[in-house]
Amino acid sequence: MDNKTQHLVMKATTTQTELKKIVITADVIRNYGGTEVENIQRAEGCLPSYPKQPATKPFLKNGHTTQDVLDYAAKLADFEKVMEVYHKEKEKYNETVNIINSAIVEYIKQSSGLYDIPEQYRSKVYSLAYENGHSDGYYSVYYKLCDLVDIFE
Numbered sequence: 001m002d003n004k005t006q007h008l009v010m011k012a013t014t015t016q017t018e019l020k021k022i023v024i025t026a027d028v029i030r031n032y033g034g035t036e037v038e039n040i041q042r043a044e045g046c047l048p049s050y051p052k053q054p055a056t057k058p059f060l061k062n063g064h065t066t067q068d069v070l071d072y073a074a075k076l077a078d079f080e081k082v083m084e085v086y087h088k089e090k091e092k093y094n095e096t097v098n099i100i101n102s103a104i105v106e107y108i109k110q111s112s113g114l115y116d117i118p119e120q121y122r123s124k125v126y127s128l129a130y131e132n133g134h135s136d137g138y139y140s141v142y143y144k145l146c147d148l149v150d151i152f153e
Contacts, residue, residue, distance in 0.1 A: 024099065026106035036111045037139040043104050044138065048096055051089035054082045104138050112145040117152040125149065 024046060032039040058075035061068065109115065112129075114122055125148045133140035 024103045026103055026110055029103060029107040030111070036108075036142055039107065040104060040138045040142060043100060043107070046100050048093055051086055051093055054079065054086050108138060108142045108145060112142060113149045114145060117149055121152070 024043065029039050029043045032042050034042065057079055058072055060072045064072070109122075109126065114126060117125065126145060129145035129148055130141050133142075133144035
């Protein structure tokens with residue numbers, strides 16, 4: 001991702017429907033002013049919470065009456081509307097997470113000096129750092145990447 005490209009990110013505030021627009025790029029993360037790890041953690045703090053899944057789908061009981069069927073139809077229609085909103089929120093969530101994660105990855109690559117090593121090795125070096133560090137978080141990927149980049153100096 002080009003660090004000059006600005007991405008609009010939707011950040012959840014108090015509810016999933018109440019969204020605040022922010023801009024995040026590798027440059028924005030760098031300008032947070034902390035250490036690399038603090039900057040990564042602050043960027044991760046922009047990640048929204050996962051949308052809350054609606055209650056279970058209504059069902060029609062055995063031995064139902066006509067009124068039960070009508071009530072079920074109304075509840076099902078309401079449930080489908082709620083599910084539609086939930087799926088839209090989930091799409092926004094995934095888009096936001098992807099944008100923030102891309103900005104963090106770009107920041108890590110720039111801060112670790114990955115772009116100072118020969119281009120032919122960059123992909124493999126980053127993949128190795130990610131594989132060995134991602135389970136502990138992006139800060140661990142950063143440290144692993146720094147260690148691997150140091151080999152080239």
